[in-house]
Amino acid sequence: MEETTKSKASSSYPTKKTIIKLLTTHLFLFLSLHVSQAQTEKKPSPPSSLELEACDGIFLSYTLVGRQKEYPHVKNVSKQAWAFKAEATLTNVGDEEVQGWKMFIGFQHREILVSADGAVLIDAGDFPAAVGNGTTLVGTAVTDLRTAIETAGDLTQMSAKIDIVGTQFGLGAGATPMPKTITLENDGFKCPAPTHRATRMFTCCRKDPTVKAKLAKTTKYPPRRYGDLTIAYDVLQAFQNNYYVQVTMENKHPLGRLDHWNLTFEWPKGEFIYSIKGAYARRKDPSECLYGAAGKFYKDMDFSEVATCQRKPTISDLPAERAQDEKVGKLPWCCRNGTVLPPVMDKNKAKSMFQMQVFKMSPDTDNRTSITPPAKWNIDGVINPHYQCGAPVRVDPQIFPDPSGLSAITTAVASWQIVCNITKPKPQQNRCCVSFSAFYNGSAIPCNTCACGCDDTSKCNSKAFPLLLPPEALLVPFANRTLKARAWAKLKHLHMPSKLPCADNCPVSINWHVSSDHKDGWTARITLFNWEDYAFDDWFTAIQLKNTFEDFKDVYSFNGTRIPGLKTIFLEGLKGLNYLAGETNGTYAYDPRVPGKQQSVVSFTKKHIKNFDVTKDGFPTKVYFNGMECSLPPIRPAKNLGHKSSISIIALVFTAFVSLLLI
Numbered sequence: 001m002e003e004t005t006k007s008k009a010s011s012s013y014p015t016k017k018t019i020i021k022l023l024t025t026h027l028f029l030f031l032s033l034h035v036s037q038a039q040t041e042k043k044p045s046p047p048s049s050l051e052l053e054a055c056d057g058i059f060l061s062y063t064l065v066g067r068q069k070e071y072p073h074v075k076n077v078s079k080q081a082w083a084f085k086a087e088a089t090l091t092n093v094g095d096e097e098v099q100g101w102k103m104f105i106g107f108q109h110r111e112i113l114v115s116a117d118g119a120v121l122i123d124a125g126d127f128p129a130a131v132g133n134g135t136t137l138v139g140t141a142v143t144d145l146r147t148a149i150e151t152a153g154d155l156t157q158m159s160a161k162i163d164i165v166g167t168q169f170g171l172g173a174g175a176t177p178m179p180k181t182i183t184l185e186n187d188g189f190k191c192p193a194p195t196h197r198a199t200r201m202f203t204c205c206r207k208d209p210t211v212k213a214k215l216a217k218t219t220k221y222p223p224r225r226y227g228d229l230t231i232a233y234d235v236l237q238a239f240q241n242n243y244y245v246q247v248t249m250e251n252k253h254p255l256g257r258l259d260h261w262n263l264t265f266e267w268p269k270g271e272f273i274y275s276i277k278g279a280y281a282r283r284k285d286p287s288e289c290l291y292g293a294a295g296k297f298y299k300d301m302d303f304s305e306v307a308t309c310q311r312k313p314t315i316s317d318l319p320a321e322r323a324q325d326e327k328v329g330k331l332p333w334c335c336r337n338g339t340v341l342p343p344v345m346d347k348n349k350a351k352s353m354f355q356m357q358v359f360k361m362s363p364d365t366d367n368r369t370s371i372t373p374p375a376k377w378n379i380d381g382v383i384n385p386h387y388q389c390g391a392p393v394r395v396d397p398q399i400f401p402d403p404s405g406l407s408a409i410t411t412a413v414a415s416w417q418i419v420c421n422i423t424k425p426k427p428q429q430n431r432c433c434v435s436f437s438a439f440y441n442g443s444a445i446p447c448n449t450c451a452c453g454c455d456d457t458s459k460c461n462s463k464a465f466p467l468l469l470p471p472e473a474l475l476v477p478f479a480n481r482t483l484k485a486r487a488w489a490k491l492k493h494l495h496m497p498s499k500l501p502c503a504d505n506c507p508v509s510i511n512w513h514v515s516s517d518h519k520d521g522w523t524a525r526i527t528l529f530n531w532e533d534y535a536f537d538d539w540f541t542a543i544q545l546k547n548t549f550e551d552f553k554d555v556y557s558f559n560g561t562r563i564p565g566l567k568t569i570f571l572e573g574l575k576g577l578n579y580l581a582g583e584t585n586g587t588y589a590y591d592p593r594v595p596g597k598q599q600s601v602v603s604f605t606k607k608h609i610k611n612f613d614v615t616k617d618g619f620p621t622k623v624y625f626n627g628m629e630c631s632l633p634p635i636r637p638a639k640n641l642g643h644k645s646s647i648s649i650i651a652l653v654f655t656a657f658v659s660l661l662l663i
Contacts, residue, residue, distance in 0.1 A: 001252060001441055005637065006575075007260055009562065010626050011251070012203045014649050016176070016592070016639045017474075017662065019376050022116060022462055022625065023375055024184050025545070031495050032494070038241045047302055047472040050556045052091070052093055053319060055093050055094075055096045055204035055206075056093065056094055057093070057189070057204055057205050057206035057207060057267050058090060058091070058093075058094060058098060058101075058145065058189065058204070058416050059089075059090070059092075059093055059202065059205075060088070060090055060103060060182050060184060060185050060191070060202060060203050060205060060384065061087075061088065061089045061182075061200065061201065061202040061374045061499040062086060062088050062105060062178070062179060062194075062200070062201050062202070062245070063086060063087045063088075063089075063183050063199060063200045064084065064085075064086050064176060064177070064178060064199040064471070065083045065084075065085040065086055065087055065199075066068065066084065066085050067080055067083060067084040067085070067168070067177070067225070068082065068083050068658065069081075069083075069173070069653060070082060070083050070167060070170075074390075075374050075548065077109060077170060077171070077172055078169065078170045079169065079170075080169065080170070080564075081168070081169055082169070082177075083165075083166075083167055084111075084136060084165075084166060084167070084168055084169050084177070085163070085165055086649075087161065087162065087163060087164065087555040088105060088119075088137070088161070088164060088182070089159060089160065089161050089162070090145060090159065090160045090184070090498060090652055091159045091160070092145035092147055092148075092158045093144075093148070093158075094147065094206070094207075095147055095149060096147065096207065096612060097144060097145065097146050097147055098144065098145040098184075098186055098590075099143070099144045099220055100138065100139075100143055100144065100186070100220065100221055100223070101138065101139055101143070101144070101160065101181070101184065101186060102122070102136055102137070102138050102146050102185040102186055102369075103119075103136065103137050103138075103162075103184060103185065103224065104135070104136045104137075104178045104181075104182065104183045104184075104185050105131075105134060105135060105137065105179050105182055106132060106134040106180035106181040106182065107131045107132055107133070107134050107135065107168075107180075108132065108133075108134075108179060109132070109168040109169060109170055109177045110129070110130075110165050110168065110169040111128050111130075111132055111167065111168045111269075111538070112128050112129065112132075112166055112168075113127060113129050113131050113135070113164065113166040113168045114126065114127055114128050114165045114166050114167065115127055115164070115165045116137060116139060116162050116164050116165075116517055117162065118139065118141055118142070118160060118161055118163060118392040119137035119139055119140060119160075119162045119517060120137065120138060120390075120393055121135050121136070121137060121330065121391060121471060122136050122137070122222065122225065122390065122393055122419075122616075123135055123136050123390075124140050124390060125388045125389065125390055125607060126242060126375065126377065126389060126390060126391050127391070128166075128167075129369075130168075130661060133626075134179070134180070134490055135386075135480040136164060136171050136185055137465045138147065138162050138222045138393060139364050139369060140159075140394070142156075142157075142159070142160040143220070143221055143394065144220070145158060145159070145160060146158055149582070151642075156630070159293055162280050162449060164372030164560075172564050173445065174403070176198065176199055178196065178199070178201055179201070180493065180514075181193065181194055182194050182201060182202075182203060183203070183205065184205040186367060186654060187211070187291045188208055188211045189196065189205045189206065189207060189208065190205065190206060190207075190211075191204075191205040192207040193340065193592040196298075199354065205539050206627040215516055221393075221395045222393055222394070222395060223395070223396045224395050224417050225393075225417065225419050226252065226419075227252065227360075227377070227421050228251075228253035228256050228385075228387065228420060228421045228422045229249060229250070229251055229252065229253070229256055229258075229387055229419075229420040229421075229422075229556055230249070230250050230252065230345060230370055230417060230418070230419055230420070231247065231248070231250075231368075231377060231379075231389070231417070231418040231419075231420065232246075232247070232248040232250070232398060232415065232416075232417060232418075233245060233247055233374075233415065233416040233417070233418065234246045234247075234248070234412040234414075234415045235371055235413040235414045235415070235507075236355075236412060236413065237413065238368045238369055238371065238414075239368055239414045240365060240368050241317070241359060241360055241365045242274065242357060242358060242359045242360060243357075243360070243368075243413070244355065244356070244358075245355065245356050245358060246353065246354075246355045246412075247263075247341060247353065247354055247356065247395060248333070248352070248353045249261075249263075249351065249352045249353070250350060250351050251340050251341070251342060251343065251350045252343065252350075253342065253353070253422060253627075254342050254344045254565075254566065254568075254570070255339060255422075255542050255562050255563075255566070255568070255570075255624050255627050256340075256385055256422060256538075256627050257339040257340065257342055257381070257384050257385070257478065257626050257627035258339065258352075258379065258380075258381040258384050258627075259339055259380050259381045259382045259383065259384055259536075259626060260316070260317075260337065260338040260339075260382050261316070261338040261339075261379055261380070262282075262314050262315070262316055262338075262379070262380055262381075263314070263315045263316075263377070263378075263379045264313070264314050264315070264377070264378045264379075265280075265310060265312070265313070265374035265375065265376055265377045266311060266312045266374060266375050266376040267311050267374055268372055268375050269360070269371075270292070270293050270294060270311070270361040270373070271283065271310050271358050271359060271360055271361055271370055271374075272289055272294055272306060272308065272309045272310075272358070272359055273289075273306070273307045273313060273357070273358055273458060274303075274305075274306050274307060274357045274358070274359050275306075275307050275356070275357040276307045276315070276328075276354060276355070276357075277310075277327075277329075277330075277334075277354060277355045277356075277556075278317075278318065278328065278329065278331040278334035278335065278355055279315050279316060279317055279334070279354035280307075280315070280316060280328070281307050281308035281310070281313050281314065281315055282305070282308075282311055282313070282314040282315070282316060283308060283313070283314065284309075284647075285306055285309060285310065286303035286304055286306055286309055287309070288305050288309035288310060288311070289303040289306060289309035291488050292309070293361060294309065294359070294361065297361060297362060298359070298590060300411075302306060303588055307356075309545070311471060313602050314542040315354070315491065315598040316453075316546065317334070317335065317336060317337060317338035317352060317354075318334060318335040318337075318341075319335065320335055320336060320337055322335050323335035323336075324434050331353055331354065331355065332353060333348075333351040333352055333353040333638050334352065334353050334354055334510060336352065336380075338352075338662050339383065339537070339538070340352050340632075341491070341538060342627070343537065343538070344561060345572060346495050346569055347373045348460075353401065353569060360372075360461050363475070363554050367560070369413070369414070369594060370638070371414055372647040373416045374392070375390040375392065377390075377392070377418045377420070377563050378390040379420060383423040383432060383440065383507055383508060383536075383625065384431075384626055384627050384628055385423075385627040385629070386422070386423050386425060386628075387417070387420040387422060387423070388420065388421055388423045388529070389420040390418060390419050390420070391418070391420055391511075392414070392417070392499070393417050393418075393419075394414070394416055395415050395416065395417045396415065396580065397411040397412040397413065397414060397415045398411065398415045399411055399412075400412070404548060409464055414490055422627070423564040424629060425628070425629055425631075428450045428452070428453050428454070429452070430451050430453065430506065430628065430629070430630060431448035431454050431505040431506065431507060431508070431625075431628050432452070432506055432507065432508040432509065432510065432623075432625040432628055432630040432631070433448060433451040433452065433504050433509050433510070433532070433630050433631040433632075434447065434509070434510045434511070434512060434620075434630050434632050434633065435447050435509060435510070435511045435512070435622045435633065436511075436512055436513075436633050436636055436637055437471050437473055437474075437511060437512075437513045437514075437637060438515075438614070438615075438618070438636075439513075439514060439515055439516060439517075440514075440517075440520070440615075440637070440639050441637040441638060441639065442471075442492075442509070443468040443469065443488070443492065443637070444470065444471045444473070444474055444637075445466070445467065445468065445633045445635060445637060446466045446468075446469055446473075446474065446504070446633075447466065447504035447506060447509055447631065447633070448466060448504060448631050448632075448634070449461070449462060449463070449464055449465065449466050449501040449503075449504065450502050450506070451502065451504040451506055451631035452504060452505045453505055453632070454502045454503075454508040455505075455516070457502060458504075460499065460500055460502035460521030461499045461500065461501050461502065462495065462502045464500070464501035464502075465501065466491070466499070466504070467482060467485040467488075467489065467501060467580060467634075468483055468485075468488065468492070468493075469481060469488060470484060470488050471487065471513070472484075473488070474509075474511055474529070475529075475595070475597075476592045477531065477565070477583075477590075477593055477595075478503035478504065480592040481498065481505075483499075483580040484660040499657060504631075506531070507530070507531055507532045508528065508530055508531065508532070508536075508625050508630075509528075509531065510527065510528055510529070510541060510622060510623055510625060510630060511525075511526070511527040511529070511594075512524060512525075512526055512619060512623070513526075513527070514614055514618040514643075515534050516616070516638075517614040519606075520605060520606060520619060521551070521553065521603060521605045521606055522603075522604050522606070522612075522614060523601055523602065523603045523604070523606050524601070524602050524604075524618065525599065526541070526543070526599065527597060527598070527599040527604070528541060528570070528580060528594070528597060528598050528599070528604060528625070529583065529595040529597050530582055530583060530595055530596035530597070531583050531595050532582050532583060533582045533583060533595065534582050535579055535580060535581050535582045536574055536579070536580040536626065537578070537579060538572070538573075538578050539570040539572065539573060539578060539579075539580045539626060540573075540625075540626060541569060541571050541572075541624060541625050541627070542563070542566075542568045542570050542571065542622075542623070542624040543569045543570065543571065543602075543620045543622075543623055543627075544566060544567055544568045544569075544620055544621050544622035544623070544624075545567065545568075545569065545620050546567050546621050547616075548563075548604055548608075548609055548612075548617050549564075549567040549568070549569070549608060550561075550607075550608040550609075551605045551608050551609060551640075552569050552602070552604055553603040553605050554602075554603050554640040555569070555571060555600050555601070555602045555603075556600055556601050556602075556603075557574070557577075557598070557599065557600035557601070558571045558572060558573060558574065558598075558600045559572050559573070559574055560602070563601050568622075568624075569599070569602070573598065579600070580597075580598055581596030582596050583595050583596060584596070584601060598656060602630065609645075615636055615637070615638060615639060616636065617639070619633075619636050641653075
């Protein structure tokens with residue numbers, strides 16, 4: 001009787017091996033439903049029961065499904081591009097739920113990801129994204145990995161799968177290019193080096209008992225990240241076929257800035273903006289709705305009132321005079337003509353906001369909480385940093401103070417975060433440039449040739465070094481410098497090429513002139529030139545001096561602020577003088593146009609630097625204007641043999657003569 005009871009009991013409760021076998025079968029079916037087809041790809045093999053049985057945490061795997069040669073076909077193996085498909089999976093076979101999983105894949109073959117279904121990249125831009133140094137992914141459809149205990153072995157809730165499509169370089173046809181490693185980046189987990197099996201690698205990540213739990217608030221979705229510029233996409237109200245959303249841009253970089261910003265994105269499912277408040281769409285054109293899918297779906301809608309029907313709309317800020325408009329204004333941080341200042345200048349002006357009513361398209365209209373945010377975000381300004389924006393990442397709903405004024409809070413229906421970071425301008429794609437000059441050398445080194453690009457190079461040399469100039473020539477437009485450059489070259493016995501170098505073509509140029517060097521310190525003069533027709537309100541410039549930053553003493557016509565973390569001196573106009581005028585006509589009709597300019601002297605000591613060399617330490621390593629990094633000359637003014645001192649022989653003779661007269 002006892003034996004019968006034992007046998008019945010053992011048959012009622014499955015063993016661990018039985019559970020593992022069931023999980024393996026389910027995982028095989030789960031993977032087989034999503035296998036991509038290509039000419040050279042093979043079906044990935046699911047984890048074996050032994051692999052899963054040996055894991056008591058989070059099981060990670062990466063499988064190279066297939067690869068094929070891309071055009072153009074080249075002989076150099078290292079430059080040959082290959083299209084590849086891969087799968088990454090995460091399976092929770094432990095006893096603790098993982099919320100907001102984060103998986104790092106250590107790519108190493110100059111990979112460019114074109115898509116990653118089931119996940120988004122949190123440390124790279126939008127697709128296509130260069131991930132040759134590895135990337136971290138977070139889930140979209142499945143953000144949490146629940147346990148078999150909580151779900152009765154439901155693999156769809158325990159596992160997440162990422163279908164990866166991209167391009168990689170190098171290695172021949174018979175190679176198997178795999179990542180360096182795969183790891184789980186959630187706090188408290190430790191992953192051993194992955195095991196390799198031909199086109200597959202896997203590892204088991206377990207809880208590290210030595211890691212103390214953080215006191216930080218646990219979030220359902222990935223935590224909000226820091227970025228130079230963050231964009232919050234907060235859904236305020238949701239209906240069956242439309243929703244209201246608030247878009248908030250916040251500048252967090254001390255040198256970041258936007259002027260007359262333009263924001264663009266792409267609707268993935270044919271959505272359109274019905275109304276907008278706090279901003280406006282550059283193009284309305286209802287025909288894109290009328291003759292498209294929206295016109296067929298919303299048959300009775302009057303599209304003449306729609307804000308924009310564009311799939312890739314361009315949104316701009318409203319001017320200040322519309323701030324109190326009852327229909328389109330009355331929002332905090334709106335209607336500033338597209339100006340977003342650094343928090344160093346004004347924290348209240350470091351944000352910009354607008355609201356939209358968005359109409360959805362099928363199948364999102366089947367569920368009022370089914371909302372897909374726009375993709376491919378991009379934002380730029382007039383002369384501002386270039387921002388690279390990542391994909392929207394779902395985060396915990398934003399918290400707002402209750403509008404009633406009571407001690408309560410309200411939350412958004414859903415929230416996404418887009419992180420944008422400043423990138424260094426590519427050569428000849430700057431919007432400002434710097435020239436160098438010094439008291440010890442009579443020639444000024446002008447801005448680089450084509451520093452801000454060149455459209456027509458048929459009559460000039462876009463690769464030639466700029467011609468040395470007398471300092472006063474920096475005051476006139478480039479078109480009027482030729483005669484001065486020729487005369488200076490003849491006077492100084494300099495080479496004059498037959499095909500002259502092209503202009504710098506920069507709207508703003510900055511001259512840094514080292515004006516003195518004495519025993520206890522040195523001084524420089526900075527001059528800003530505006531070659532545009534329009535003015536710059538609330539302008540700023542920033543000077544990075546890595547070696548002499550600690551010796552900064554004072555600036556006399558601007559406001560100066562130290563930014564220690566960047567070893568940068570932040571300079572802005574004084575109150576009432578923070579307006580850099582545009583270019584104007586000369587006194588007479590035949591005079592060259594006169595740029596708007598402002599100037600100040602900057603003084604330094606020599607307390608924190610030994611063996612100070614003015615030819616090296618007296619010049620900045622980086623210069624910014626309104627957040628944009630300016631192009632610097634590749635060389636510094638050299639000391640002339642006849643000008644070792646900042647005091648000329650003529651001045652000494654004159655001083656001695658005056659002294660004799662006084663005696």
